[in-house]
Amino acid sequence: MIRRASLLIAATLAATSVQAQGKLKVGLMLPASGTYAQLGAAIENGFRLHVAEQGGKLGGREVEYVKVDDESDPAKATDNVNKLIKRDNVDVLVGTVHSGVAMAMAKAAKESNTLLIVPNAGADAVTGPMCAPNIFRSSFSNWQPGYAMGDVVAKKGHRKVVTITWKYAAGDESVKGFKESFEKGGGQVVKELTLPFPNVEFQALLTEIAATRPDAVYTFFAGAGAVKFVKDYAAAGLKKSIPLYAAGFVTDGTLEAQGADAEGILTTLHYADSLGSPKDNAFRLAYAKTYKLQPDVYAVQGYDAAQMLGVGLAAVKGDVSRKAEFAAAVEKARIDSPRGAFTVSRAHNPVQDIYLRQVTGHENKLVSVAAKALADPARGCRM
Numbered sequence: 451m452i453r454r455a456s457l458l459i460a461a462t463l464a465a466t467s468v469q470a471q472g473k474l475k476v477g478l479m480l481p482a483s484g485t486y487a488q489l490g491a492a493i494e495n496g497f498r499l500h501v502a503e504q505g506g507k508l509g510g511r512e513v514e515y516v517k518v519d520d521e522s523d524p525a526k527a528t529d530n531v532n533k534l535i536k537r538d539n540v541d542v543l544v545g546t547v548h549s550g551v552a553m554a555m556a557k558a559a560k561e562s563n564t565l566l567i568v569p570n571a572g573a574d575a576v577t578g579p580m581c582a583p584n585i586f587r588s589s590f591s592n593w594q595p596g597y598a599m600g601d602v603v604a605k606k607g608h609r610k611v612v613t614i615t616w617k618y619a620a621g622d623e624s625v626k627g628f629k630e631s632f633e634k635g636g637g638q639v640v641k642e643l644t645l646p647f648p649n650v651e652f653q654a655l656l657t658e659i660a661a662t663r664p665d666a667v668y669t670f671f672a673g674a675g676a677v678k679f680v681k682d683y684a685a686a687g688l689k690k691s692i693p694l695y696a697a698g699f700v701t702d703g704t705l706e707a708q709g710a711d712a713e714g715i716l717t718t719l720h721y722a723d724s725l726g727s728p729k730d731n732a733f734r735l736a737y738a739k740t741y742k743l744q745p746d747v748y749a750v751q752g753y754d755a756a757q758m759l760g761v762g763l764a765a766v767k768g769d770v771s772r773k774a775e776f777a778a779a780v781e782k783a784r785i786d787s788p789r790g791a792f793t794v795s796r797a798h799n800p801v802q803d804i805y806l807r808q809v810t811g812h813e814n815k816l817v818s819v820a821a822k823a824l825a826d827p828a829r830g831c832r833m
């Protein structure tokens with residue numbers, strides 16, 4: 451009898467504490483304009499889909515959203531993230547796409563001890579020197595797809611490669627990862643071409659590639675810029691003569707716009723369109739039904755950001771102040787992702803399979819697993 455009464459009291463207290471916490475305020479900081487606008491939309495769709503599947507609640511708390519368009523502009527990033535932290539008092543930050551903006555978010559999250567889940571930006575520093583108990587990533591590090599591709603290109607027997615990308619953390623680090631494994635495999639990067647983000651005047655650089663005549667080209671672009679790059683590469687006549695390899699973002703969420711110019715391109719990424727697992731099939735069906743759109747890697751990363759948040763919040767019963775317990779739960783979880791189940795490293799980056807994919811029609815079709823359970827080296831992370 452006494453035991454039943456105390457159970458009742460405990461249950462009432464738990465309910466009260468969830469009530470006292472009120473709604474869970476999620477600050478979505480994503481691009482809604484510019485070259486990465488569509489990527490931001492897919493991330494938000496994926497995130498909301500998982501929350502909706504949980505009845506609109508995570509960790510027992512009803513989720514509400516506050517949104518900021520970060521315009522993928524690092525110069526505005528600190529002001530933008532502080533609006534969410536200081537003005538809106540969010541419980542958790544979710545963002546963003548652009549690595550430069552994400553590093554400003556990580557700095558602000560660290561200083562204010564606000565939970566942050568990065569649903570795309572690969573900036574190596576976020577789970578490297580900037581790593582922290584309250585910072586998590588549901589996507590990848592820039593190093594991961596690049597490193598996996600360097601190995602693939604070396605094994606194909608290519609020896610001299612030119613790289614071309616935007617001059618900022620994502621492009622630099624993607625090329626660096628590629629170079630690390632490609633040169634280990636006996637290849638040489640003979641030229642590293644860059645242009646400022648989000649510039650799309652590729653012509654002079656394509657002319658330089660044609661004159662250099664490398665065995666192959668490796669590239670990182672994404673969003674609207676990737677659409678234009680793939681079209682320009684084909685229009686310059688290079689597609690026929692110099693094979694193009696890329697981090698998978700170059701052909702993800704972009705294939706309808708790229709059409710035949712993307713056909714056959716080989717890329718590496720932590721997702722593909724034809725994985726066919728029950729989890730992936732269910733996700734793709736639900737996403738298509740809800741949004742009348744096909745999902746892409748960004749949708750998956752948004753969905754998994756919500757899954758990771760859900761795992762952490764369940765362990766602390768919705769109390770975001772219990773950061774250590776939140777982190778411990780995420781660190782020992784297996785996230786049942788549409789990409790395939792993954793674990794989260796000590797530095798809070800996914801340990802995941804990187805797939806080799808080939809564009810076939812409007813799909814990035816699975817070719818093979820390029821790197822099994824690939825963990826980012828997390829250089830510089832002390833925690």
Ligand code: PHB
Nearest residue numbers: 548549571572620672699
């Ligand atoms: C990044 O800035 O880290 C970034 C942006 C777009 C992508 C991937 C990475 O598709």
